[in-house]
Amino acid sequence: MKVSVIGAGNVGATAVQRLAELDIADVTMVDIVEGMPQGKALDISQAAPIMGYDVDVTGTNDYADIEGSDIVVVTAGIARKPGMDRDDLLATNIKITQQVCNNIENYTPDSIIMTVTNPLDIITYAAAKCTNLERGKVFGMSGLLDSSRFESFIAKEIGCSMKDVSAMVLGGHGNSMVPLPDHATVSGMPLPEIMDREDIDRIVERTINAGAEIVGHLKTGSAFYAPSAAIASMVESVLLDKKRIVPASAYLDGEYGYRDICLGVPVKLGKKGVEEIIELELKAEQKDALDRSAEAVRSSISKI
Ligand code: APR
Numbered sequence: 001m002k003v004s005v006i007g008a009g010n011v012g013a014t015a016v017q018r019l020a021e022l023d024i025a026d027v028t029m030v031d032i033v034e035g036m037p038q039g040k041a042l043d044i045s046q047a048a049p050i051m052g053y054d055v056d057v058t059g060t061n062d063y064a065d066i067e068g069s070d071i072v073v074v075t076a077g078i079a080r081k082p083g084m085d086r087d088d089l090l091a092t093n094i095k096i097t098q099q100v101c102n103n104i105e106n107y108t109p110d111s112i113i114m115t116v117t118n119p120l121d122i123i124t125y126a127a128a129k130c131t132n133l134e135r136g137k138v139f140g141m142s143g144l145l146d147s148s149r150f151e152s153f154i155a156k157e158i159g160c161s162m163k164d165v166s167a168m169v170l171g172g173h174g175n176s177m178v179p180l181p182d183h184a185t186v187s188g189m190p191l192p193e194i195m196d197r198e199d200i201d202r203i204v205e206r207t208i209n210a211g212a213e214i215v216g217h218l219k220t221g222s223a224f225y226a227p228s229a230a231i232a233s234m235v236e237s238v239l240l241d242k243k244r245i246v247p248a249s250a251y252l253d254g255e256y257g258y259r260d261i262c263l264g265v266p267v268k269l270g271k272k273g274v275e276e277i278i279e280l281e282l283k284a285e286q287k288d289a290l291d292r293s294a295e296a297v298r299s300s301i302s303k304i
Pocket of ligand 1: 006008009010011012028031032033075076077078079080089093098099100116117118119205221222223224227
């Protein structure tokens with residue numbers, strides 16, 4: 001099997017490292033900066049004897065090398081700096097996405113595409129429209145990252161293992177995202193039964209701002225360790241047909257009452273990409289929040 005990762009920057013290269021360590025598929029990393037993907041690929045390859053993986057890791061500036069990919073992960077584009085919103089990246093990243101999609105169409109037209117570049121839901125929508133693939137084959141990574149952030153804050157607050165927390169974040173990957181504390185559990189116990197509403201609200205707020213909190217510390221770019229972990233986990237679910245149920249930005253055609261939009265919803269991920277969109281029962285206030293999030297995404301989509 002083969003995975004291609006477009007963009008060999010912080011997110012792309014770290015994703016390649018994590019994918020190599022899974023040892024399930026060869027990995028090709030593409031970037032426009034000469035020598036950079038080649039150098040990083042050599043570096044990752046030279047860790048293989050220590051880490052014990054046998055897959056090939058290559059770096060290239062030539063899109064022809066993505067031919068025959070089972071899945072292409074798109075991380076090409078600029079990242080946020082302090083004071084920037086994800087939407088501030090739109091004008092630049094939409095052009096890059098268009099170029100990347102043209103290359104995917106030319107060299108590996110049947111691949112599944114997973115977008116990571118921000119603003120995520122708008123970029124995913126653009127990729128879906130550019131490539132015209134069947135709808136389950138284009139989706140975006142964001143909800144699993146936001147959910148992981150939410151889960152990590154819950155586990156820290158409770159002082160329990162990260163493994164015992166399960167939580168979900170829906171909606172657009174931006175300030176309008178919709179963490180669902182009422183659906184969160186700690187070892188099967190509903191979160192609202194074991195945590196005060198005030199603490200839950202504080203954690204929800206921190207989850208929504210988690211990306212900006214990191215940008216504020218880094219100053220020169222945005223998060224990449226947790227994003228790359230989410231990428232590797234989702235790629236694994238596709239390649240190994242694991243059918244994991246995770247939130248992802250999917251093209252909606254009536255689900256949750258929305259049409260012609262990409263938005264974070266729970267999906268089943270397998271060999272065919274998004275194989276099912278799961279429609280949760282939402283309380284009125286949660287559905288209102290999701291409506292507002294869809295509206296925010298739709299307004300950005302209208303700009304492209
Ligand atoms: N083809 C291939 N690579 C490209 C192209 C292109 N047309 N245009 C830009 N790139 C590359 C850049 O050369 C750079 O190496 O994309 C890479 C982006 O890397 P970083 O600047 O380190 O950004 P990163 O932190 O990886 O974030 C990438 O993912 O999470 C999102 O918001 C984030 O939109 C951003 C994207």
